[in-house]
Amino acid sequence: MSNFFQHVVIGLSSGGIYASLALALVLVYRATRVINFAQGEMAMFCTFIAWSLLDRGLPYWGAFFATLAIAFAGGVALERVVIRPLEGGPTLTIVMVTIGLLIGLNGAAFWIWGGEPKSFPSAFSTRTVHVGGVVFSVQDAGTIAVTLGAVVLLWLFFRYTKLGLAMRASAVNPEESRLVGVRVGWMLAFGWGLAAVLGAVSGMLAAPSLFLDPNLMRPVIIYAFAAAVLGGLDSPVGAVVGGLLLGVGLELLTTYVDALAGLQLPVALAIIVAVLLVRPAGLLGRPAVSRV
Amino acid sequence: MIGFALRALLFVGALALAAFLPTWLSTFRTYEFAYVGIYFIAILGLNILTGYTGQISLGQGAFMALGGYTTAILMADHGVKDVWTLPLAGLAAGVAGYLFGIPALRLRGPYLALATFAIAVSLPTLLLYDKLDRLTHGEEGINLFGIPESTASITPLRVLGHDLPFEKWIYYLTWTIAAALFLAAWLLLRGRTGRSFRAVRDSEVAAAVSGVHPAAYKTLAFGISAFYAGVAGGLYAMATTFVNPGTFPVALSLTLLVGAVASGLGSLWGLLAGAFLVEYLPTLAGKVSSQPGVASVVYGGILIALVVLLPDGAAGGLRRLARPLTSGRVFRS
Numbered sequence: 001m002s003n004f005f006q007h008v009v010i011g012l013s014s015g016g017i018y019a020s021l022a023l024a025l026v027l028v029y030r031a032t033r034v035i036n037f038a039q040g041e042m043a044m045f046c047t048f049i050a051w052s053l054l055d056r057g058l059p060y061w062g063a064f065f066a067t068l069a070i071a072f073a074g075g076v077a078l079e080r081v082v083i084r085p086l087e088g089g090p091t092l093t094i095v096m097v098t099i100g101l102l103i104g105l106n107g108a109a110f111w112i113w114g115g116e117p118k119s120f121p122s123a124f125s126t127r128t129v130h131v132g133g134v135v136f137s138v139q140d141a142g143t144i145a146v147t148l149g150a151v152v153l154l155w156l157f158f159r160y161t162k163l164g165l166a167m168r169a170s171a172v173n174p175e176e177s178r179l180v181g182v183r184v185g186w187m188l189a190f191g192w193g194l195a196a197v198l199g200a201v202s203g204m205l206a207a208p209s210l211f212l213d214p215n216l217m218r219p220v221i222i223y224a225f226a227a228a229v230l231g232g233l234d235s236p237v238g239a240v241v242g243g244l245l246l247g248v249g250l251e252l253l254t255t256y257v258d259a260l261a262g263l264q265l266p267v268a269l270a271i272i273v274a275v276l277l278v279r280p281a282g283l284l285g286r287p288a289v290s291r292v
Numbered sequence: 293m294i295g296f297a298l299r300a301l302l303f304v305g306a307l308a309l310a311a312f313l314p315t316w317l318s319t320f321r322t323y324e325f326a327y328v329g330i331y332f333i334a335i336l337g338l339n340i341l342t343g344y345t346g347q348i349s350l351g352q353g354a355f356m357a358l359g360g361y362t363t364a365i366l367m368a369d370h371g372v373k374d375v376w377t378l379p380l381a382g383l384a385a386g387v388a389g390y391l392f393g394i395p396a397l398r399l400r401g402p403y404l405a406l407a408t409f410a411i412a413v414s415l416p417t418l419l420l421y422d423k424l425d426r427l428t429h430g431e432e433g434i435n436l437f438g439i440p441e442s443t444a445s446i447t448p449l450r451v452l453g454h455d456l457p458f459e460k461w462i463y464y465l466t467w468t469i470a471a472a473l474f475l476a477a478w479l480l481l482r483g484r485t486g487r488s489f490r491a492v493r494d495s496e497v498a499a500a501v502s503g504v505h506p507a508a509y510k511t512l513a514f515g516i517s518a519f520y521a522g523v524a525g526g527l528y529a530m531a532t533t534f535v536n537p538g539t540f541p542v543a544l545s546l547t548l549l550v551g552a553v554a555s556g557l558g559s560l561w562g563l564l565a566g567a568f569l570v571e572y573l574p575t576l577a578g579k580v581s582s583q584p585g586v587a588s589v590v591y592g593g594i595l596i597a598l599v600v601l602l603p604d605g606a607a608g609g610l611r612r613l614a615r616p617l618t619s620g621r622v623f624r625s
Binding site: 085109214219225 | 342409420591
C-alpha cells in the first residue's frame, strides 16, 4: 500500500509539470482562442536561458526569477509581433504560425546551445524523506509546491488585482471591455506573457529529471494538451486538476497494468480522444453554445 | 477564362513532360523527383480533408507510416511483390483514417489539429511497443533490401528491352500512381461529392438542411485522405527501402500540412508547388548555414512569412499577380 502512495506522489510531481504547461495553454486559449503548438518549445527555450544564466554563475533562484522576467517579455513580444497581425484570421493560418514558431524555436535552441543533453540543477535535493511509510524525494515535494504556489499566485492576481480583472474581462468580452477603457490588445499580450512564464516554470521543473535538450518538451506538451483538454480548455482550475489527474493516472496505469508500460504517449492520446468524445468541454469547462 | 480544352491540354502536356524528364535528369535528381511525387500524393489527400472539408490534420505522416509499415511487413515477412502491397497499404491507412474520422466528428478547428498532432507524436512510441515487436521489429525497423525478387531496388526491371534502374522505376511508378490518383480526386471532387464536401466545410447546418449528411462526408474525407497517405507511405517505404520509427517523424506530418497550405488548397499547380516545397524547402534552408539548427530557424521563419504574406497560398498568389492582366473579365472560372 505504501508503494501505491509512493507512485501517487511521483505522479503528482510529474502532474505538476503537466499542470503548469496546461495552464499556460489555457491562458493563451482564453486570451486569444489560439491553441499554441509552440508553448512547449517556448518553455524549452526559456529553460535554456536559465541554464545559460546558471552557467554564468548566477545563484539558482536569481536565474529562476530572471528567466521568468525574460519569459514574460518574450511572450508579450511574440503576441505583439506574430499573433496580433493574424487576429480574427482563419484557424488554419494561426495553427500554421504556431507550428512555424515550434520549428523555428527548436532550431534556434539547437543552433545556440547544441543538441547534446545538458544536466540542469534542481532547486531541491534528491534526498528522500519518509512520511508514514511513504518514501519520496524533496525534489518531488518541491515540484508540487512550486506548481501549487504558481497557481495560487495566479489566482490571487486574477481575483484581487485590477490588472487581473481587466485581463479576465478582455478574455470574456473584448468589445465591452474596450468600451469601459480596458486596453484589450495589451491584456491579450499580457496573457501570452503570463503563459510564457508558466511554461518556463514547467520547463525548469522538468529539466532536472529529463535532462535539457531541444526536444525536452516534446512529450510534455502532449501531456499538457491532454491535461488541458481533460480539464476543459477554457478552465484554469480544470487545467491544474487535469494535469494532476493525468500525472497520477499515467503513473499508476503504467505501473500496475503491464501491457501499458512504455505507452504513456498513446494513452495520453486516447485520453484526449475519449474526453473529446464523451465530454468535449472537459471536466470543468463550460460547453460552448453557438448561435447559427 | 481558361477553357476545359486548354486545361486538358496543359494536363496532357505536363504528363508528357513528366514522362521524358528522367532522360535529362541525373540519378540523384530523378530520385528526388520521385519523392516529390510521393509528397504530391500525400498532399492530394490532405487537400481533400483540409481544403475541401475544412478539417485540419497534423497527422498525415502517421497515416503514411501505417501504409509504409504495411508495405514493409507484407514484402519482408510475406514475400508479396512491392507493387501489389500498395493497394493494401492504402486500404490499411484508409480504414484507420475512416475510424479516426468518427471521433474526429466531435472536434472542430484547433481541437482537431491538436488530436491529430497527438497521433503524429505518439505513433513512433506505438511502433516501438514491445508487444508489437514481432510485427514492427522495434527500433531496428524493417529492411527491404534483403529480398531481391520482390523489389526492383536490386535487380533492375527490364521494360521493352531496356534496363530500368531503380530510381527511374520508382519515379515512373510514383508519378503514374500520382496521375491516376489525381484524376480520381478530380472526378470525385468536381461532382456531387465535392460539392457536398464544400457545403459541409462552409456550414454544416446549411449542408444538413440541404440534405447533405455532414458526418458521413466528414468521415469519408478522413478515409480518402488517409488512403492517399497510405499509398504515399507505401511508396516512401519502397523508395527508402527501409522503415523504422524514425522514418516518419512528427516533422513529416508538419511539413505535409505546410505543403498543403502553401499550395493554397485547391489547384493542381498549387499542389505541385506544395510537393516541391516539402522536398526542397528543408534543403534550401539547410544551404543558409551548415550549423545545426539554422535550417530549422530559416524554415520556421519562411513558414510564418509564407502564411502571413500569402494567406491563400501559392495558387492564390499567382492569381493575385495575374489579376491586373485578367481584371477585364467578368466571370471567374
